[in-house]
Structures are given as structure tokens and as C-alpha cells.
Amino acid sequence: MPDRERAAVAGACRRLGAEGLLVGTAGNVSVRAGDRVAITATGAVLAQLTPDQVTVVDLDGTVVAGTLRPTSELGLHLGVYRRYGAGAVVHTHAPLATALSCVLDELPCIHYQLLTLGGAVRVAPYATFGTPELAESVLSALEGRSAALMANHGALTHAPTLDEAVDHALLLEWACRLYRDAVALGTPRVLDARQQLDVIEAAAARGYGTTHPVPPVQEESR
Numbered sequence: 730m731p732d733r734e735r736a737a738v739a740g741a742c743r744r745l746g747a748e749g750l751l752v753g754t755a756g757n758v759s760v761r762a763g764d765r766v767a768i769t770a771t772g773a774v775l776a777q778l779t780p781d782q783v784t785v786v787d788l789d790g791t792v793v794a795g796t797l798r799p800t801s802e803l804g805l806h807l808g809v810y811r812r813y814g815a816g817a818v819v820h821t822h823a824p825l826a827t828a829l830s831c832v833l834d835e836l837p838c839i840h841y842q843l844l845t846l847g848g849a850v851r852v853a854p855y856a857t858f859g860t861p862e863l864a865e866s867v868l869s870a871l872e873g874r875s876a877a878l879m880a881n882h883g884a885l886t887h888a889p890t891l892d893e894a895v896d897h898a899l900l901l902e903w904a905c906r907l908y909r910d911a912v913a914l915g916t917p918r919v920l921d922a923r924q925q926l927d928v929i930e931a932a933a934a935r936g937y938g939t940t941h942p943v944p945p946v947q948e949e950s951r
């Protein structure tokens with residue numbers, strides 16, 4: 730695997746660190762290129778991560794490049810690649826996602842942007858970090874979603890690309906803050922199934938989330 734992926738993972742960690750989603754050594758990030766996965770090393774300070782602190786493994790978890798032991802959540806990352814064909818995985822202990830993971834069973838769909846993640850975000854039941862039980866719990870919660878909260882632990886997002894997985898993590902943390910603020914003010918309304926379907930249809934029709942050039946101005950014939 731070229732150094733490009735290792736540098737990309739380090740860059741993503743520094744960005745998530747700057748945004749306050751990765752604190753200290755908590756959390757892990759990976760990107761897949763074919764049958765190779767570049768993943769953060771255990772014990773590394775993520776907000777200052779350098780490419781040499783990113784280890785490369787194959788899809789069975791065997792180290793093929795790098796000198797540091799991969800994150801203890803390696804099995805969880807590999808599970809997401811195997812089951813969902815993801816291109817990148819971001820796991821954080823982001824403050825608001827983690828707070829809500831301690832009290833909710835599901836983050837309800839109170840804003841249409843959550844449909845970017847597949848709608849309401851499930852909270853995977855608790856299991857000890859780094860165990861196959863935790864991986865299975867999170868993989869089940871991800872069914873039909875690109876995000877899950879992990880009870881009393883944190884959050885996980887995946888996407889076809891690393892940039893998108895990072896964007897999903899930022900969106901999820903924003904949605905968790907929104908929910909916290911809304912609950913402080915009253916009982917939030919939840920978008921019903923019809924409203925959610927309308928959003929999906931409108932987004933498909935308008936290419937939501939991408940920029941579009943304005944049509945060229947027609948010269949008036951005189």
C-alpha cells in the first residue's frame with residue numbers, strides 16, 4: 730500500500746482532533762485500498778498523528794507494513810469492511826455522541842440531515858472494548874446505516890471514502906449536540922416515515938450535498 734493512505738489517515742486524525750472529536754489516544758481511524766487497510770496504531774496521540782504511526786494490515790489483520798501494533802478495535806474495523814464493503818471507518822469518543830450513548834437506545838431522526846447517515850442512529854449495546862462481542866454489537870447496529878453510537882463508549886461512522894467518513898463523524902457529533910440542545914428546550918418532534926421518504930426523494934432529484942453550476946445565461950437574440 731502506498732504511503733498516500735497512511736498520510737491520509739494521519740491527516741484525518743489531525744482534522745478530527747482539531748474539531749475536538751479525537752481526544753488523546755481514544756478513537757481510531759482506517760482506510761481501505763483493495764485488500765489492504767491503513768489503520769491507526771494503539772497508544773498514538775491522534776491529534777498529532779504522523780504517517781509512521783499508521784500500520785498497514787491485510788483483511789485478516791496481519792501486519793504487512795509499519796512498526797506499531799494496530800488499534801485494539803482492529804477487529805471492529807475489519808468487520809465493517811467485510812460486512813458493509815466500506816472504504817473507510819472512523820471511531821471516536823466524541824463528547825456529545827458519547828454522552829448520548831450513555832442515555833439513549835437510539836438517536837431519533839429530528840433533522841433531515843440525519844438521513845445522510847441512514848436516519849435514526851441506533852445505539853449498539855455495551856460490550857468491552859476490543860472484543861468480538863463489541864464488534865458484533867456495532868455491526869448489527871449499522872444495518873442500513875453509515876453510523877452507530879456505541880453504548881457508554883462512543884461512535885462509529887463508515888463511508889466509501891475517508892473524507893466522507895470524517896464528514897459523517899462531524900455530522901453525527903453536530904446532530905448529537907442538536908438533540909441535546911433541543912431536549913433542553915422541550916420535546917423534539919421526530920420526522921415521520923413519510924417526511925423522511927420525501928427528503929430522500931427530494932435529495933435524489935436535486936443532487937443534495939453537491940454543488941451545481943448555474944445554467945449559462947442565454948444571449949437574447951435581437
Ligand SMILES: [Zn+2]
Binds near residue numbers: 755822
Ligand atoms: Zn473506543
